[in-house]
Amino acid sequence: MESKTETTFSTPTITPEETAKLEDFKKKVEELWTASFTQYDSNKEYFTNNDTLYRFACGHDFKLDVAIEKWKGWVEWYNTYRPDLIREDEETIKKQAETGKMFWHCVDKQGRPILYYRMRYHQKNLGTVDELIRFFVYTIEKGCKIADENGSRRIVVIYDRTGFNKKNYDESSMNSMKKVVPILQDYYPERLQAFFVIGANWFYRMMYDVVKTFVSNKTIKKVVTVGDMKELLTYISKENLSVEYGGMSDPQQVGSKTKLKILSLSKNYGDDVVQSDSEDERQMKKIADKMFSEAGIKKPDYDNIY
Numbered sequence: 001m002e003s004k005t006e007t008t009f010s011t012p013t014i015t016p017e018e019t020a021k022l023e024d025f026k027k028k029v030e031e032l033w034t035a036s037f038t039q040y041d042s043n044k045e046y047f048t049n050n051d052t053l054y055r056f057a058c059g060h061d062f063k064l065d066v067a068i069e070k071w072k073g074w075v076e077w078y079n080t081y082r083p084d085l086i087r088e089d090e091e092t093i094k095k096q097a098e099t100g101k102m103f104w105h106c107v108d109k110q111g112r113p114i115l116y117y118r119m120r121y122h123q124k125n126l127g128t129v130d131e132l133i134r135f136f137v138y139t140i141e142k143g144c145k146i147a148d149e150n151g152s153r154r155i156v157v158i159y160d161r162t163g164f165n166k167k168n169y170d171e172s173s174m175n176s177m178k179k180v181v182p183i184l185q186d187y188y189p190e191r192l193q194a195f196f197v198i199g200a201n202w203f204y205r206m207m208y209d210v211v212k213t214f215v216s217n218k219t220i221k222k223v224v225t226v227g228d229m230k231e232l233l234t235y236i237s238k239e240n241l242s243v244e245y246g247g248m249s250d251p252q253q254v255g256s257k258t259k260l261k262i263l264s265l266s267k268n269y270g271d272d273v274v275q276s277d278s279e280d281e282r283q284m285k286k287i288a289d290k291m292f293s294e295a296g297i298k299k300p301d302y303d304n305i306y
Contacts, residue, residue: 014058022053026048032068055191056189073186081137092135093134101119101121102117103115103116104139108236109236109237113155120163120168125170133183155192161200192222193222195219195222195223196224200226233247
């Protein structure tokens with residue numbers, strides 16, 4: 001999940017062939033809607049608008065059979081799970097939000113909302129797998145709504161692993177992630193613009209092969225490992241970047257309902273960092289061994305991952 005090459009995030013140009021496939025996709029969706037989904041006619045525009053259908057077609061490389069099945073699955077899931085009805089005052093949502101581990105704040109240079117995900121504030125055993133999934137879905141829905149309202153359509157994530165250690169790790173977190181990733185990939189295609197990783201230490205590096213088993217190549221290509229905080233300023237203006245990451249914007253001053261812990265991080269805290277003083281290396285290796293075993297992957301040579 002690491003990238004050191006210069007990364008650009010322009011919207012792909014649609015070819016004439018893809019345009020024709022997209023039109024065919026729209027016709028198939030209309031036929032399927034008439035046959036199976038008229039009970040949801042009050043929200044038909046949401047499920048069948050041009051942007052939605054483009055994202056499903058593009059997200060699945062214009063393979064229409066796949067796109068149709070994914071779109072159909074999304075419509076069925078959405079009307080069963082009802083992510084649009086999840087409320088911020090639900091106890092399940094409140095207790096996760098109050099940790100300050102995940103919150104939306106400002107936008108990048110293209111107007112895309114920014115999700116900050118700070119792993120060091122994850123509290124072990126705070127919720128069940130289903131509760132964690134519900135919180136993730138609520139959070140993504142919130143960001144997508146912002147993106148749709150401001151016309152950017154996509155989101156960016158700053159995934160901060162600095163200070164993460166064995167006290168933050170629990171099995172429910174990894175198990176929920178394994179279930180959340182397919183939801184995000186299947187039901188929110190082409191929503192993610194970029195996924196910036198801060199604090200990519202030895203444990204993160206080691207988990208790469210495990211993560212690859214349930215994350216698509218299309219998503220992996222959007223991951224950028226940040227070695228210097230200044231790299232974020234290529235994509236996010238200093239005025240909109242959180243003060244915690246070298247910017248000028250204070251989340252506490254722009255309407256955040258959760259009192260956030262804001263730290264001043266080192267300017268260089270990324271790909272070159274192999275271990276933080278707060279991590280118990282021996283215990284983290286045991287956790288890693290178990291994850292590799294469950295994934296059916298040979299564990300790495302620890303001496304060669306630093």
